[in-house]
Amino acid sequence: MRVVLLGTAAGGGFPQWNCVCALCAAARDGKLPTRTQECVAVSGNSRDWWLLNASPDIRTQLVSTGALAPGPGPRETPVRGVLLTDAEADHVMGLTILRGGPDLRIHAAPPVLETLAPLRAMLDRYARWDWADSLTEGGFVLSGGLTVSARPIGAKVPKYVSAAAPPAADDRWVTAYRVEDLATGGVLVYAPCVAAWTPTLDGLLATADCALLDGTFYTPDEMGTAVRSSHGQSAMGHLPVSGRHGSLAALARHPGPRRIYTHLNNTNPLLDPDSSARAQVTGAGVEVLPDGAEFTV
Numbered sequence: 372m373r374v375v376l377l378g379t380a381a382g383g384g385f386p387q388w389n390c391v392c393a394l395c396a397a398a399r400d401g402k403l404p405t406r407t408q409e410c411v412a413v414s415g416n417s418r419d420w421w422l423l424n425a426s427p428d429i430r431t432q433l434v435s436t437g438a439l440a441p442g443p444g445p446r447e448t449p450v451r452g453v454l455l456t457d458a459e460a461d462h463v464m465g466l467t468i469l470r471g472g473p474d475l476r477i478h479a480a481p482p483v484l485e486t487l488a489p490l491r492a493m494l495d496r497y498a499r500w501d502w503a504d505s506l507t508e509g510g511f512v513l514s515g516g517l518t519v520s521a522r523p524i525g526a527k528v529p530k531y532v533s534a535a536a537p538p539a540a541d542d543r544w545v546t547a548y549r550v551e552d553l554a555t556g557g558v559l560v561y562a563p564c565v566a567a568w569t570p571t572l573d574g575l576l577a578t579a580d581c582a583l584l585d586g587t588f589y590t591p592d593e594m595g596t597a598v599r600s601s602h603g604q605s606a607m608g609h610l611p612v613s614g615r616h617g618s619l620a621a622l623a624r625h626p627g628p629r630r631i632y633t634h635l636n637n638t639n640p641l642l643d644p645d646s647s648a649r650a651q652v653t654g655a656g657v658e659v660l661p662d663g664a665e666f667t668v
Contacts, residue, residue, distance in 0.1 A: 372517065372552035372668045373414045374559060374581070375439075377422075377432035378407035379662050381587050381636040382461035384428065394642050403642060406662050407432055408461050409563055409634040411583060412439060414449075415552050419515030422453045423548065423561050425465030435663065451514055452476035454505065454521075457545045457564050458483040458529050466490065470497040478505040480521065482541040486532055505546060516553045521546040522575060525566045527608035545608075549575055557668040559583070563634040566608045568621040576625040581668045584622070586632025586641060586659070589613055589648050593638045609634075612641070612652065619655055629668075630657045 378384075385406040386395030397403045408426035420439055426432065433439045433450070441448045452475045455462060463483075467490070469475065477500055479487070484502055491502055503511065510520035525545030547562035560575045565585040576582055587609035588594070611617045612632065622630050632652065635641055640648035641659050649659060 372550065372555065372557050372559060373417060373438070374583075374666055374668055375412040375436055376583075376631075376633065376660055376662060376664045377410040377412055377436060378426050378428055379633045379635060379660065380406035380408055381634050381639075382408060382459065383637060384408050385635065385637045385642060387637045390637055392638060394640070395637050397643070404661055406635065406642070410465065411561065411633075412436065412450075413517065413550055413559065414438070415513070415516035415554065418449060419451050419513070420449045421451055421513050421515070421517070422465075424456055424462040424563070425453045425469060426461055427464040427468075429465030430468045432662075446473065448472060450475070452478070452501075454519065454548055454561075455479040455483055456548065456561070457525075457527065458486045458532070459527075459564070460529065460531065462564075463487065463490070466494060470494050473498055474501070476501040476503060478503050478511065478519070478521070480504070480506050480523065480543045480546050482544050486529070505548075506543060513550075518551045518553060520549045522549070522571050524562060524569060524571055525564065525608065527564065527566055547572065547575060549578070552668065555668075557581075559668045560628070564608065565610045565618065567610055568616075568618060572621070573624065576622075576628060579625075579628040581629040581631070581666075582625075583631050583633050584618060585609055585634050586612055586618070586639065587634050587636045589639045589641055593636070609636075612639075613648070619652060619657065622657055623655065626656065629666075632657060632659050635659070 386398040407428035410426040411423040505521040560579040
């Protein structure tokens with residue numbers, strides 16, 4: 372299975388357009404590499420490509436990735452569809468850029484599909500897409516030789532969803548994906564939005580060869596009290612990397628798979644290769660890769 376990290380930053384990208392923090396300033400000065408908003412492409416045969424989330428930066432990401440170039444026909448594309456982990460704006464707004472793409476298939480959990488109903492209606496006026504429940508029992512098969520199963524891992528509701536809306540009470544708002552290559556048996560686990568570490572995640576990593584995981588914040592107080600809560604959990608729905616209850620401590624129980632942090636917020640010191648935070652993570656055997664990184668699983 373080929374995997375391309377199209378984008379590795381959290382919502383807003385890096386640097387953020389309205390931020391003058393030290394990290395964003397360093398990126399503007401060319402001292403740190405810039406990053407687009409988190410998105411991944413996977414393929415089992417190098418011809419059929421599937422996107423894991425669809426960031427607002429998807430046009431730039433597709434244009435800069437040779438394997439995803441259109442052709443040979445005037446409107447042909449190797450992109451077959453999108454697997455959504457949640458309904459956050461930075462994970463779904465790229466669907467509007469893909470509008471008009473023929474015969475795309477979009478997988479998402481029921482509350483996400485329901486919330487996106489107005490967007491779905493708009494997109495279907497450009498080209499009829501197939502919208503599918505990602506939590507279907509037994510998983511599903513993707514063209515190109517990949518099989519997928521989704522697991523609910525969180526109840527984080529996007530800010531734009533009314534608390535009174537019926538889907539807001541659902542506990543399947545956030546899912547993780549397990550993608551397996553039928554030819555090689557290689558398994559990728561993809562979980563860029565993790566509010567708290569759960570036995571479900573332990574189970575997924577126990578069978579994985581590679582895991583792309585939520586690295587949004589390095590510490591729970593990184594953005595001040597607005598994101599701080601007990602046991603290291605972020606009130607913004609992202610488990611911090613560091614600390615006794617952080618994701619790095621949980622990953623220590625899973626030394627087998629290749630482990631990579633993604634969805635890095637602009638405040639995260641992991642963005643700086645020379646930071647002590649990066650040294651700690653690297654020393655623990657966990658990677659932070661740039662946009663455009665490609666590898667096989």
